[in-house]
Amino acid sequence: MKGEDSFRELLGVQVVEVKDGYAKMSLKITKQHTNFVGVTHGGVIFSLADCAFAEAANSGDKVAVAVQVSINFLKPTLEGDTLTAEAVKVSEGKTFGLYSITVRKEDKTVAVFTGLSYKQSKS
Amino acid sequence: MKGEDSFRELLGVQVVEVKDGYAKMSLKITKQHTNFVGVTHGGVIFSLADCAFAEAANSGDKVAVAVQVSINFLKPTLEGDTLTAEAVKVSEGKTFGLYSITVRKEDKTVAVFTGLSYKQSKS
Amino acid sequence: MKGEDSFRELLGVQVVEVKDGYAKMSLKITKQHTNFVGVTHGGVIFSLADCAFAEAANSGDKVAVAVQVSINFLKPTLEGDTLTAEAVKVSEGKTFGLYSITVRKEDKTVAVFTGLSYKQSKS
Amino acid sequence: MKGEDSFRELLGVQVVEVKDGYAKMSLKITKQHTNFVGVTHGGVIFSLADCAFAEAANSGDKVAVAVQVSINFLKPTLEGDTLTAEAVKVSEGKTFGLYSITVRKEDKTVAVFTGLSYKQSKS
Numbered sequence: 001m002k003g004e005d006s007f008r009e010l011l012g013v014q015v016v017e018v019k020d021g022y023a024k025m026s027l028k029i030t031k032q033h034t035n036f037v038g039v040t041h042g043g044v045i046f047s048l049a050d051c052a053f054a055e056a057a058n059s060g061d062k063v064a065v066a067v068q069v070s071i072n073f074l075k076p077t078l079e080g081d082t083l084t085a086e087a088v089k090v091s092e093g094k095t096f097g098l099y100s101i102t103v104r105k106e107d108k109t110v111a112v113f114t115g116l117s118y119k120q121s122k123s
Numbered sequence: 124m125k126g127e128d129s130f131r132e133l134l135g136v137q138v139v140e141v142k143d144g145y146a147k148m149s150l151k152i153t154k155q156h157t158n159f160v161g162v163t164h165g166g167v168i169f170s171l172a173d174c175a176f177a178e179a180a181n182s183g184d185k186v187a188v189a190v191q192v193s194i195n196f197l198k199p200t201l202e203g204d205t206l207t208a209e210a211v212k213v214s215e216g217k218t219f220g221l222y223s224i225t226v227r228k229e230d231k232t233v234a235v236f237t238g239l240s241y242k243q244s245k246s
Numbered sequence: 247m248k249g250e251d252s253f254r255e256l257l258g259v260q261v262v263e264v265k266d267g268y269a270k271m272s273l274k275i276t277k278q279h280t281n282f283v284g285v286t287h288g289g290v291i292f293s294l295a296d297c298a299f300a301e302a303a304n305s306g307d308k309v310a311v312a313v314q315v316s317i318n319f320l321k322p323t324l325e326g327d328t329l330t331a332e333a334v335k336v337s338e339g340k341t342f343g344l345y346s347i348t349v350r351k352e353d354k355t356v357a358v359f360t361g362l363s364y365k366q367s368k369s
Numbered sequence: 370m371k372g373e374d375s376f377r378e379l380l381g382v383q384v385v386e387v388k389d390g391y392a393k394m395s396l397k398i399t400k401q402h403t404n405f406v407g408v409t410h411g412g413v414i415f416s417l418a419d420c421a422f423a424e425a426a427n428s429g430d431k432v433a434v435a436v437q438v439s440i441n442f443l444k445p446t447l448e449g450d451t452l453t454a455e456a457v458k459v460s461e462g463k464t465f466g467l468y469s470i471t472v473r474k475e476d477k478t479v480a481v482f483t484g485l486s487y488k489q490s491k492s
Contacts, residue, residue, distance in 0.1 A: 007164035010155045032133045041130035043170025050166045068314045070193045070439035191437045193316035253410035256401045278379045287376035289416025296412045316439045
């Protein structure tokens with residue numbers, strides 16, 4: 001990706017690895033990532049996974065946009081935890097790409113995100 | 124809700140209205156909410172909707188947690204846009220609640236979020 | 247729609263009403279629609295909703311195909327119940343359509359289905 | 370599972386393998402499984418995957434019910450194709466189970482189904 005990703009920087013997401021159809025990111029959870037009950041905000045988990053999805057789906061030269069995402073939240077996480085999001089390609093055609101992103105705290109899966117991307121034709 | 128929601132404050136989400144099973148929030152999109160192609164980050168749209176979902180689903184005395192969300196992204200938005208998220212109750216039982224959250228820019232729907240919440244028994 | 251829908255006939259789905267961007271179908275649940283615990287099979291509920299989705303999304307002259315669906319099952323139903331599925335358009339652009347389908351037993355919502363359709367260009 | 374699954378029999382779904390947290394089913398697509406454009410009905414694909422999900426999620430002694438499913442349709446299939454659905458456990462706790470079901474035609478993935486199950490306490 002060429003441009004900076006301002007929101008990714010605001011969150012503090014770190015890029016661990018990016019290659020064709022694959023991306024891994026990490027985020028250390030701080031107080032500012034938590035919600036009113038003191039656990040990591042669902043929006044933070046989603047955003048971390050979405051950053052990995054965007055990199056994996058855009059590793060070619062076309063711009064792919066997210067059209068639909070389903071996310072399952074499995075376990076709460078806390079301030080001080082380090083989370084990783086690993087995006088892998090499930091399927092990719094000319095028009096659509098399907099990616100599965102797993103969010104983990106160490107080896108425990110805390111959320112599963114399935115994202116559908118759409119590649120707009122250049123015109 | 125009793126505690127502060129740190130992530131909601133970091134984002135700058137404003138509460139417009141909260142009542143039983145309903146919540147409306149707004150967010151003015153700034154540069155820090157954008158992604159590498161210059162549009163609002165999917166994580167910001169999700170997070171805004173998730174804040175409205177959390178308030179609507181927690182308007183009683185039980186704590187409800189999000190277990191699954193499906194989101195459709197319909198139109199891109201930009202820095203300077205003001206977005207609203209309106210959460211309405213679709214169904215609510217003893218155990219599960221289903222909420223539909225519509226994210227709009229003025230009167231245009233830009234995303235639709237369907238969230239399933241689970242109410243844990245006190246013990 | 248021009249062709250016959252063989253699976254819809256196998257299920258016994260009845261068309262109640264179809265108009266632009268809208269469809270309503272009904273199905274009387276029989277023994278053959280039930281699963282191993284004696285309630286209506288999830289696949290039957292989905293299929294009924296999918297029939298309404300297909301009619302609503304194909305009311306124009308383009309062929310729209312389903313690319314993604316999220317369904318929430320709220321209440322079980324039984325042999326002898328009559329279910330309706332009502333599909334309404336949430337959003338429709340040149341490429342994508344988003345439809346919300348509500349499955350009811352009388353006035354009770356038993357499932358909510360959100361379907362994304364994609365219109366292929368003629369070529 | 371003890372009881373017969375009437376709808377599974379109506380469809381003609383065959384059980385290939387069932388073990389703890391895992392199930393594989395197959396279905397030969399016939400004319401009666403097709404829709405008005407002559408491809409396999411989305412409800413048939415969903416139902417085949419749902420049968421595998423139900424077996425995998427119910428391999429213990431508790432009864433698990435589906436509360437939410439997200440399905441992505443990747444490729445159309447036709448009369449005469451033989452499809453398989455393979456359900457694997459992603460996560461399982463005391464209350465919720467998350468299963469991923471892949472529907473294939475030979476070695477090609479034609480649909481991906483993610484199902485959330487809820488185990489009701491006996492009382």
